[in-house]
Amino acid sequence: xxxxxxxxxxxxxxxxxxxxxxxxxxxxxxxxxxxxxxxxxxxxxxxxxxxxxxxxxxxxxxxxxxxxxxxxxxxxxxxxxxxxxxxxxxxxxxxxxxxxxxxxxxxxxxxxxxxxxxxxxxxxxxxxxxxxxxxxxxxxxxxxxxxxxxxxxxxxxxxxxxxxxxxxxxxxxxxxxxxxxxxxxxxxxxxxxxxxxxxxxxxxxxxxxxxxxxxxxxxxxxxxxxxxxxxxxxxxxxxxxxxxxxxxxxxx
Numbered sequence: 001x002x003x004x005x006x007x008x009x010x011x012x013x014x015x016x017x018x019x020x021x022x023x024x025x026x027x028x029x030x031x032x033x034x035x036x037x038x039x040x041x042x043x044x045x046x047x048x049x050x051x052x053x054x055x056x057x058x059x060x061x062x063x064x065x066x067x068x069x070x071x072x073x074x075x076x077x078x079x080x081x082x083x084x085x086x087x088x089x090x091x092x093x094x095x096x097x098x099x100x101x102x103x104x105x106x107x108x109x110x111x112x113x114x115x116x117x118x119x120x121x122x123x124x125x126x127x128x129x130x131x132x133x134x135x136x137x138x139x140x141x142x143x144x145x146x147x148x149x150x151x152x153x154x155x156x157x158x159x160x161x162x163x164x165x166x167x168x169x170x171x172x173x174x175x176x177x178x179x180x181x182x183x184x185x186x187x188x189x190x191x192x193x194x195x196x197x198x199x200x201x202x203x204x205x206x207x208x209x210x211x212x213x214x215x216x217x218x219x220x221x222x223x224x225x226x227x228x229x230x231x232x233x234x235x236x237x238x239x240x241x242x243x244x245x246x247x248x249x250x251x252x
Contacts, residue, residue, distance in 0.1 A: 172244070184245040
């Protein structure tokens with residue numbers, strides 16, 4: 001750990017960092033966040049990238065529907081095919097399912113895929129056709145792009161109804177994302193732990209709290225050397241939206 005990178009004693013990430021020469025962090029005053037280096041990877045963490053007002057407006061925008069269902073509704077009543085009966089105004093939410101060993105397995109979360117191309121994106125055995133961008137998502141995209149030197153052309157939205165919804169260990173290393181993809185992940189709603197672990201040593205982990213309005217950028221070789229997950233948290237009863245912005249490489 002390189003203490004020389006600190007600007008002030010208070011400018012330390014709000015989560016535990018492993019000790020070691022390959023780990024370092026530096027406060028980025030311009031972007032109001034931490035530039036973090038881990039072995040074979042880089043992160044940018046801004047705890048309060050979006051303020052509470054924007055977060056509340058975003059959550060309401062994601063949920064807006066003609067049935068007057070709100071953040072306080074029991075969204076587990078709308079699992080599986082029942083979700084299609086809700087007429088959402090802004091986001092085309094789906095409850096995707098996989099087929100394993102002859103059985104249907106619904107993912108433990110809702111999702112939606114948006115982008116500026118007619119080419120599909122495949123992950124976890126699912127092939128997603130992009131919905132067209134809308135004003136709300138473009139606003140979030142443009143704000144996040146101020147922290148990176150690329151333009152994202154797609155976003156995967158995941159809606160965690162409560163702490164029972166989760167995301168298993170995986171990497172975002174699909175061929176459509178290119179060699180060293182930059183992934184911009186922004187969180188709205190409940191705080192959830194975001195874990196990353198080394199492919200070489202699964203005991204080498206970071207637990208990063210993604211709070212309401214938190215932005216996390218994953219870049220460098222991270223997707224080739226680290227996995228990430230969002231584990232179950234039974235005590236969490238509130239919903240959470242996570243948007244991961246990507247740049248899809250359109251190769252023939």
